[in-house]
Amino acid sequence: MDVDVRSLGASSIVDSLKSIYSLVLLLVLWEAVTRMGLIYPYFLPQLSVVIHEFVVLVSTGQMIHAAYLTLMRAFVGLAGAAVAGVAVGILCARNALFEWFFDPLIKIGYPVPVISLVPVFMLWFGIGDVSKIIMVAVGTFWPIAVNARDATRQVEQNLIRSARMMGTGDRRLLWRVILPAASPGIFTGLQIATPIALIITFVFEMVAGGGGLGALEIAGVRGFNSAQTYAVIFAIIAIGLVLDRLLRAARTRLLDWT
Amino acid sequence: MDGSIGISNLEKVYGEGTERTKAIDDLSFDIDGGEFVSVVGPSGCGKSTLLYIIAGFLDITDGTVSVDGTPIDGPGTDRGVVFQDYALFPWRTVKENVLYGLEEAGVPDEEADATAQRFIDMMDLSGFENKYPKELSGGMKQRVALARTLAYDPKILLMDEPFGALDQPLRETLQDQLIDIWGDLDKTVVFITHDVEEAVYLSERVMIMTRHPGTKKTVTEVDLDRSGPREDIVTSDEFTRKKNEVWRSLREETKSEVQP
Amino acid sequence: MATNELWTPERIPDPFAGVAKLLFDWIPLLLLVLGWEVVSGRAVSESVLPPPTAVAAATVDLFATGEVVPHLAVSLLRVGVGLSLSIVVGVLLGIGMSQSEAVENFFDVFLSLIYPLPKTALVPLALLWLGIGTKTAVLIVFLACLLPIVMNANNAAENVDRNLIRSARMMGTSDRRLFWKVVIPATIPEILTGIRQAIPFAFISLISAELIASEQGMGRLIRDAGSLGRYPAMFATIVIISAVAYTAVYGFEQVRERVLVWT
Ligand SMILES: Nc1ncnc2c1ncn2[C@@H]1O[C@H](COP(=O)(O)OP(=O)(O)O)[C@@H](O)[C@H]1O
Ligand SMILES: [Mg+2]
Numbered sequence: 001m002d003v004d005v006r007s008l009g010a011s012s013i014v015d016s017l018k019s020i021y022s023l024v025l026l027l028v029l030w031e032a033v034t035r036m037g038l039i040y041p042y043f044l045p046q047l048s049v050v051i052h053e054f055v056v057l058v059s060t061g062q063m064i065h066a067a068y069l070t071l072m073r074a075f076v077g078l079a080g081a082a083v084a085g086v087a088v089g090i091l092c093a094r095n096a097l098f099e100w101f102f103d104p105l106i107k108i109g110y111p112v113p114v115i116s117l118v119p120v121f122m123l124w125f126g127i128g129d130v131s132k133i134i135m136v137a138v139g140t141f142w143p144i145a146v147n148a149r150d151a152t153r154q155v156e157q158n159l160i161r162s163a164r165m166m167g168t169g170d171r172r173l174l175w176r177v178i179l180p181a182a183s184p185g186i187f188t189g190l191q192i193a194t195p196i197a198l199i200i201t202f203v204f205e206m207v208a209g210g211g212g213l214g215a216l217e218i219a220g221v222r223g224f225n226s227a228q229t230y231a232v233i234f235a236i237i238a239i240g241l242v243l244d245r246l247l248r249a250a251r252t253r254l255l256d257w258t
Numbered sequence: 259m260d261g262s263i264g265i266s267n268l269e270k271v272y273g274e275g276t277e278r279t280k281a282i283d284d285l286s287f288d289i290d291g292g293e294f295v296s297v298v299g300p301s302g303c304g305k306s307t308l309l310y311i312i313a314g315f316l317d318i319t320d321g322t323v324s325v326d327g328t329p330i331d332g333p334g335t336d337r338g339v340v341f342q343d344y345a346l347f348p349w350r351t352v353k354e355n356v357l358y359g360l361e362e363a364g365v366p367d368e369e370a371d372a373t374a375q376r377f378i379d380m381m382d383l384s385g386f387e388n389k390y391p392k393e394l395s396g397g398m399k400q401r402v403a404l405a406r407t408l409a410y411d412p413k414i415l416l417m418d419e420p421f422g423a424l425d426q427p428l429r430e431t432l433q434d435q436l437i438d439i440w441g442d443l444d445k446t447v448v449f450i451t452h453d454v455e456e457a458v459y460l461s462e463r464v465m466i467m468t469r470h471p472g473t474k475k476t477v478t479e480v481d482l483d484r485s486g487p488r489e490d491i492v493t494s495d496e497f498t499r500k501k502n503e504v505w506r507s508l509r510e511e512t513k514s515e516v517q518p
Numbered sequence: 519m520a521t522n523e524l525w526t527p528e529r530i531p532d533p534f535a536g537v538a539k540l541l542f543d544w545i546p547l548l549l550l551v552l553g554w555e556v557v558s559g560r561a562v563s564e565s566v567l568p569p570p571t572a573v574a575a576a577t578v579d580l581f582a583t584g585e586v587v588p589h590l591a592v593s594l595l596r597v598g599v600g601l602s603l604s605i606v607v608g609v610l611l612g613i614g615m616s617q618s619e620a621v622e623n624f625f626d627v628f629l630s631l632i633y634p635l636p637k638t639a640l641v642p643l644a645l646l647w648l649g650i651g652t653k654t655a656v657l658i659v660f661l662a663c664l665l666p667i668v669m670n671a672n673n674a675a676e677n678v679d680r681n682l683i684r685s686a687r688m689m690g691t692s693d694r695r696l697f698w699k700v701v702i703p704a705t706i707p708e709i710l711t712g713i714r715q716a717i718p719f720a721f722i723s724l725i726s727a728e729l730i731a732s733e734q735g736m737g738r739l740i741r742d743a744g745s746l747g748r749y750p751a752m753f754a755t756i757v758i759i760s761a762v763a764y765t766a767v768y769g770f771e772q773v774r775e776r777v778l779v780w781t
Contacts, residue, residue, distance in 0.1 A: 111767040112760040113721040119744035158345035164333040166359035198636040240634030257390040
């Protein structure tokens with residue numbers, strides 16, 4: 001999904017005003033309508049109340065700690081999946097035995113809605129960090145492996161031949177040619193897997209608790225403190241935006257040759 | 259090591275069963291060390307296949323191909339291919355591409371750097387050392403490809419329609435550069451092209467291949483006086499005569515293609 | 519694409535080659551299932567990992583007793599309605615944004631905001647507004663599927679070949695007809711790509727919503743079976759919903775190939 005999202009930053013102030021007026025309008029409307037008492041505050045607390053709640057959650061450290069837990073679970077799992085997925089993906093593309101063994105498994109495993117395994121992982125590994133991390137790893141393994149495999153298959157044969165004629169042996173070929181040549185596709189896999197890692201973590205936290213943004217968010221609903229739910233969503237939007245920008249920046253940085 | 263190539267009774271078959279295609283049929287041809295030979299033939303006649311077999315990229319179905327009297331066994335640094343699609347490493351800059359073969363050979367950094375720079379300068383690429391391939395024009399990419407192959411000093415240069423995608427003035431410049439390099443560096447060159455004029459202009463011998471499945475049809479010796487400037491050579495009677503000879507021979511093959 | 523070098527069909531007479539190749543290709547799966555059967559009850563407890571035979575029996579049971587039917591029906595309804603809504607709204611929005619700057623200026627900022635947001639984070643909000651059940655699940659499915667469809671439709675509509683439009687104009691097509699005759703058909707391939715990208719997210723968000731905020735549906739059934747210790751039934755439910763997702767993904771791909779033949 002390497003779709004281009006038009007960036008918020010427009011060339012001129014007028015343009016940027018044009019493109020965000022609707023958001024400003026919505027926020028003003030939100031505050032006005034809630035102040036006039038037109039909406040039951042449990043459904044939609046005042047924007048100012050949500051912002052206040054956000055500040056309180058951040059300053060007491062609750063939000064920071066929850067964000068740390070969520071991101072730690074998501075990224076440790078993602079890291080594991082990245083190592084395993086890239087290895088399996090490349091082996092599938094380069095080795096007939098691996099291809100024979102893993103291709104049907106990938107074909108079957110890829111469309112499984114992994115999130116349905118949350119109760120299974122609760123049964124197998126409990127509700128703690130380890131369980132969540134393994135779940136994230138299993139869920140993000142597939143897109144990473146598929147993208148690594150397809151990227152490796154598409155490495156131009158003449159690049160490999162070039163390297164061979166210049167004296168690159170079998171062992172070194174992986175590091176010298178295959179990995180760099182497949183790296184854009186591998187990176188795309190990671191970009192697809194990152195939101196999936198967050199999805200899995202949030203849902204697991206909402207179902208099983210144990211802290212984290214998902215747990216904090218759902219606690220707001222259950223404790224009739226909806227401002228907390230909204231505040232956490234603000235935080236999640238911010239995290240999502242930052243991660244997305246970071247990945248894009250990393251891509252232009254690392255893959256500036258593409 | 260003199261860079262001679264011996265091809266005898268070469269046969270190459272692709273695929274199996276219903277997909278079986280014979281690309282090269284019973285081809286024998288010897289190339290001396292230091293010789294410049296061009297290969298022309300209708301498209302699909304097996305020119306690239308022949309070149310890749312000499313390079314060691316493809317298995318031989320039958321017959322033998324040897325370099326310096328030894329049957330080839332896979333690719334080796336004694337042979338360097340210049341690919342039609344350049345096949346530059348896109349993640350490496352111009353300089354890094356040219357350095358690649360030297361790195362693999364374990365040449366010490368400073369020496370490698372000097373060698374790479376020499377070939378970059380020779381190919382008029384100075385100032386572009388730190389550019390990535392995507393930032394270069396087709397002609398520049400082809401020069402980088404040539405510099406990269408020359409830098410690790412293979413005895414034999416195998417070139418697959420290297421100037422096919424370039425416009426005429428650029429082709430001519432690169433052709434003249436190639437002749438200079440060949441004269442200076444003492445290499446065996448096997449040059450594939452579909453351009454008869456290019457083949458006659460560049461080479462000492464031109465091998466014409468039959469259409470699919472390809473084999474050697476005729477070999478034309480070209481004995482031109484190459485000391486003068488280009489315009490003198492291409493307007494000479496000898497050049498025109500050889501060009502027509504090769505063209506006629508090739509014409510027979512392309513014509514027979516459209517007949518039943 | 520690399521062909522399977524382990525397999526050389528010459529050794530087997532032709533009529534059987536196709537079938538044999540198919541069997542050969544699926545041996546790994548068979549091995550996996552067999553391994554699972556062997557391990558279960560020996561290396562790991564049967565309750566932790568019920569053997570495939572038990573899961574198969576539970577699957578049959580779930581259908582025989584009719585237990586799974588209402589859950590499956592409600593899940594299919596939710597995913598179907600959510601996805602259909604997102605297709606309708608997504609196509610309108612994507613093409614609308616390409617045709618009118620006002621529409622684009624209005625919606626762009628919201629799309630940019632929800633794009634990087636993992637949509638399941640909105641389950642609690644939907645729960646807050648719509649309560650437990652179908653509405654919440656549909657909303658989440660809708661939101662999760664909306665973006666890939668909007669983006670692909672928008673991309674396609676903005677890049678409709680100028681020459682195509684010009685040549686249609688030259689032949690006297692009016693603006694309105696141009697829209698229906700040229701813009702829409704030209705965007706269909708990419709809209710289908712968007713839908714294809716959306717399908718997995720539809721199932722992920724469906725199950726997420728049902729795990730968290732539903733008293734019915736496959737997600738809920740998985741969770742209940744798990745907490746009641748009916749592990750074969752839990753695995754069976756996962757197998758069933760996975761089969762549905764699998765059918766949706768590969769079925770849609772078949773449809774897309776058919777459609778793209780004439781586009
Ligand atoms: N990898 C391959 N598999 C099967 N057939 C091939 C392959 N490569 C080339 N061929 C066939 O071999 C013949 C010669 O191809 P090639 O050497 O590329 O011709 P040329 O370079 O002279 O145009 C053609 O008929 C082509 O279709
Ligand atoms: Mg060719």
